[in-house]
Amino acid sequence: MIAIHSESYAIGGRMGLAGAPPWEAARHFGPTLECNMGAPMSRTRELTLQASILGDGANHVSCPLVRSIALDFGDADPVPYVRGVMEALGYASPEAARVRHLPVLQRCVCSVSKEISPDRVDTLAPEAVLERALVLGLSTRSLFDPSRPVIWTRASLLRRLNLYEVEEFYA
16 A cells, blocks of 8 residues: 655655645655555464466366476486487487477476476487477476577476476466
8 A cells, every 4th residue: 555645745854735635746846655565564474375276276277287307317417418319319409309309389387396206317218318308408497488499408407397288277
């Protein structure tokens, strides 16, 4: 709530236009604003999150989980490992691999989750490793965007992400 007092205005120690409408005083001096959050600090509360639009929820207000992605590289350095897989499969760049492995995808909201169990790269097919690395390279901590460039960093390849569809929610 913002309160503008109409009795008088004090700007820089000056008083003036007592009884004038607030817009008149504001025109001459600028109003003094007092802000109030609506209740004393003793009435503030902490609330636990009870519902989320992410995931398959009740009442058709949800953004369904599309997939979860996490890779475990063991002792290997993630970026050289993924580049080696890409080159072994015959791709010159991540963008060339993207055309083959991620033809049509939509933007998704992401959330980082430590609860996702990562897949060990030494147990997956090289194509699966590359496809998952491409998704991680196109993601930030909060958004998967297939129109952005593939960026492989140690941090991006070690993320554990849930991807949620948002198209229906905003339609």
